Amino acid sequence: MNRFNFPTIKPDPALEELRSEVQAFLRAEKEAGNFQSEPECWMSSSDPEFSRKMGARGWIGMNWKGYGGHNRSALERYIVTEETLRFGAPVGAHWIADRQHAPMLVEHGTEAQKEDILPRIAAGECYFAIGLSEPGAGSDLAAVKTKAEKLPDGSWKLNGQKIWSSGAQHAHYMVSLVRTSPPDGRNRHVGLSQVLIDMSADGVSVKPIRDLAGDAHFNEVTYDDVILPADALLGEEGGGWKQVTSELAMERSGPERFLSSYTTLEQAVIELQGKMGSNAKARLGLIYANLRTLRGMSFGIANLLEQGISPETEAALVKDLGNTLENKVTQNVRAMLSELPISELSDTMKRIINIGVLRSPPNTLRGGTTEVMRGITARQLGLR
Amino acid sequence: MIDIESLIAQSAAKINERHGGRDVLHGERAPTAYWDAIIENGLHLAWASEEAGGFGAELSEVAGAIWNMTPAPVPFVETLIANKLLELGGLELAEGTASVAMGAADGALIIPFANAVDDVVLFADGQIMQYKSKDLEFHSIDSLSPDTDGVADFSKANPINNMQTNISRFSIEAIILTLRCVQMAAVMDGALSLSIDHVSAREQFGRPLSKFQAIQHQLAEAASQVAAANMAASQACAALSQDIESAWHEAVIAKVQISDSVESATSAFQQVHGAIGYTMEYDLHHYTRRLWAWRDALGNEHLWVKKLGDDLASKDKDQLWQGVTTGVWQS
Numbered sequence: 001m002n003r004f005n006f007p008t009i010k011p012d013p014a015l016e017e018l019r020s021e022v023q024a025f026l027r028a029e030k031e032a033g034n035f036q037s038e039p040e041c042w043m044s045s046s047d048p049e050f051s052r053k054m055g056a057r058g059w060i061g062m063n064w065k066g067y068g069g070h071n072r073s074a075l076e077r078y079i080v081t082e083e084t085l086r087f088g089a090p091v092g093a094h095w096i097a098d099r100q101h102a103p104m105l106v107e108h109g110t111e112a113q114k115e116d117i118l119p120r121i122a123a124g125e126c127y128f129a130i131g132l133s134e135p136g137a138g139s140d141l142a143a144v145k146t147k148a149e150k151l152p153d154g155s156w157k158l159n160g161q162k163i164w165s166s167g168a169q170h171a172h173y174m175v176s177l178v179r180t181s182p183p184d185g186r187n188r189h190v191g192l193s194q195v196l197i198d199m200s201a202d203g204v205s206v207k208p209i210r211d212l213a214g215d216a217h218f219n220e221v222t223y224d225d226v227i228l229p230a231d232a233l234l235g236e237e238g239g240g241w242k243q244v245t246s247e248l249a250m251e252r253s254g255p256e257r258f259l260s261s262y263t264t265l266e267q268a269v270i271e272l273q274g275k276m277g278s279n280a281k282a283r284l285g286l287i288y289a290n291l292r293t294l295r296g297m298s299f300g301i302a303n304l305l306e307q308g309i310s311p312e313t314e315a316a317l318v319k320d321l322g323n324t325l326e327n328k329v330t331q332n333v334r335a336m337l338s339e340l341p342i343s344e345l346s347d348t349m350k351r352i353i354n355i356g357v358l359r360s361p362p363n364t365l366r367g368g369t370t371e372v373m374r375g376i377t378a379r380q381l382g383l384r
Numbered sequence: 385m386i387d388i389e390s391l392i393a394q395s396a397a398k399i400n401e402r403h404g405g406r407d408v409l410h411g412e413r414a415p416t417a418y419w420d421a422i423i424e425n426g427l428h429l430a431w432a433s434e435e436a437g438g439f440g441a442e443l444s445e446v447a448g449a450i451w452n453m454t455p456a457p458v459p460f461v462e463t464l465i466a467n468k469l470l471e472l473g474g475l476e477l478a479e480g481t482a483s484v485a486m487g488a489a490d491g492a493l494i495i496p497f498a499n500a501v502d503d504v505v506l507f508a509d510g511q512i513m514q515y516k517s518k519d520l521e522f523h524s525i526d527s528l529s530p531d532t533d534g535v536a537d538f539s540k541a542n543p544i545n546n547m548q549t550n551i552s553r554f555s556i557e558a559i560i561l562t563l564r565c566v567q568m569a570a571v572m573d574g575a576l577s578l579s580i581d582h583v584s585a586r587e588q589f590g591r592p593l594s595k596f597q598a599i600q601h602q603l604a605e606a607a608s609q610v611a612a613a614n615m616a617a618s619q620a621c622a623a624l625s626q627d628i629e630s631a632w633h634e635a636v637i638a639k640v641q642i643s644d645s646v647e648s649a650t651s652a653f654q655q656v657h658g659a660i661g662y663t664m665e666y667d668l669h670h671y672t673r674r675l676w677a678w679r680d681a682l683g684n685e686h687l688w689v690k691k692l693g694d695d696l697a698s699k700d701k702d703q704l705w706q707g708v709t710t711g712v713w714q715s
Contacts, residue, residue: 281693378600
């Protein structure tokens with residue numbers, strides 16, 4: 001057996017046709033001044049109106065059947081998402097719901113939840129936030145203390161605090177990993193469950209946290225005696241750890257793990273057109289080779305997801321390599337631009353390279369730190 | 385994809401198990417028994433088409449065979465390439481071992497395994513020429529490779545077969561770079577296995593090295609480079625099996641990707657082995673020295689990034705993106 005499972009995908013004209021459609025839409029939107037390209041757009045650039053337009057074109061909710069979904073392949077969804085990242089489009093509002101919570105609801109939601117929520121997600125109108133980290137549980141996720149207590153009528157009483165929840169201020173729902181029963185001795189993976197929280201419920205409060213650039217995209221969310229209906233439990237009671245692991249494989253392998261800074265590179269190529277010196281060319285050549293390889297790995301995982309395989313280690317490898325690369329891209333763009341006098345750089349270029357630098361630290365943190373990724377890989381190698 | 389479980393790859397694994405191993409790795413170049421087994425199983429003809437007298441196997445299967453033999457000191461890859469060149473020239477395939485020579489982008493004309501092979505196939509300006517090694521006077525060169533690389537003055541000998549073709553050097557470079565990339569990915573993977581075995585067995589401070597997080601993270605990082613090398617080689621193989629003439633671009637990308645990761649990967653492998661990895665006696669140098677030699681072969685990463693960068697600079701942002709996503713390059 002090969003050590004890792006990364007299939008190579010044959011070129012498919014149908015996918016390229018879809019790509020052209022998406023490109024035409026994005027180009028028109030950009031030219032109409034409806035958005036400005038930004039690095040890390042999937043996290044920090046939200047525009048509900050833009051999300052609704054994406055939804056109207058059938059480019060959200062591509063991977064499920066019925067309930068507003070479009071029953072298209074994971075590869076088709078991949079083409080759409082990578083194009084939006086390339087254009088630095090404002091996809092942040094719907095990104096998380098589309099990527100991980102909709103698939104979770106398809107698998108674990110009740111009929112009523114599916115009918116109520118999934119069509120709204122597909123329309124680009126319903127947004128989600130992630131409730132994993134807590135003040136005392138960062139990389140050590142199993143240390144979560146937020147507690148859901150089952151009441152006699154089957155409903156749940158939720159108390160605790162989540163942190164770093166991006167987009168919680170706009171989100172309609174949040175899915176949180178919580179403790180529903182005590183750990184079994186030293187095995188803390190037991191007794192964890194996932195619950196669906198309506199952000200408008202009594203006792204839910206959201207407090208924004210400003211990042212180092214002054215932007216408030218992530219939040220602290222507090223649950224104070226929040227009463228959740230019985231069907232708020234997603235999946236199996238006590239099965240939360242396993243569910244989170246497969247959710248993270250989806251979260252960690254996508255194109256946003258290596259393309260966050262691509263729009264910076266593209267702008268630099270535009271600015272340096274016809275003026276590139278040998279140093280800039282050499283750096284561009286290397287980054288290009290790295291990007292092409294990472295894209296192959298990430299697209300290969302999309303194909304595995306399509307087949308119902310959830311490759312935890314491969315996803316961790318893509319995230320580790322990809323996050324390193326996206327920061328390397330930003331640094332290489334700085335070097336490339338040094339070949340031009342600053343006075344020749346456009347305001348757009350200056351703006352996005354600064355955004356790129358400011359937004360680089362979380363790349364290697366969110367969705368699991370580089371250290372956590374390497375721990376996962378080391379386990380697969382038989383070292384721990 | 386590199387199919388290490390194809391029938392051809394399994395056959396290669398069996399040959400390697402019977403005729404390979406430590407003694408062979410440390411012994412003479414191109415050991416006779418090993419090579420005889422390759423001939424007996426017809427593996428040297430695997431990649432050439434049936435019309436040319438080969439088996440017409442898929443490149444993914446052939447790549448699996450290469451993978452399973454690496455790093456045995458046999459000119460298997462060289463013979464596969466030589467026979468593909470002879471096929472492209474419409475010439476008879478070589479009967480025994482063969483190597484390949486073409487002027488590299490860095491000006492070198494190095495012949496891997498030099499006088500250990502029966503034939504040498506030279507590509508120059510569209511001409512495919514087959515020489516008998518015994519007719520060539522070889523000079524050994526200062527090489528990083530444990531395999532005996534050499535150079536020869538072709539003007540002093542006559543080829544036994546010769547065909548002028550309209551095949552471009554890009555096609556031949558694509559072939560050589562791609563197969564070399566498969567070998568590099570394979571040998572990097574092998575060095576990772578050696579390293580895992582070593583840190584699991586070796587104890588310091590009362591526990592195996594593998595239990596130290598510093599060691600785990602070094603090898604995990606190296607493993608990510610191993611995985612990337614595999615993907616880069618696989619993409620190059622996919623492009624080459626689709627169309628030799630347009631495969632050059634993906635081959636160069638793969639050579640850059642893999643060569644660029646050699647330094648960090650081999651540093652990690654050498655580091656976790658400690659001093660034993662720096663000895664002639666231990667196996668590791670058979671892996672690391674080949675990686676050091678092959679990252680330079682036919683031009684190193686520094687040379688190829690300039691070529692890629694030149695190409696990219698002459699195009700626009702749309703070609704950059706098309707290349708990243710599809711590997712398609714508008715010439």
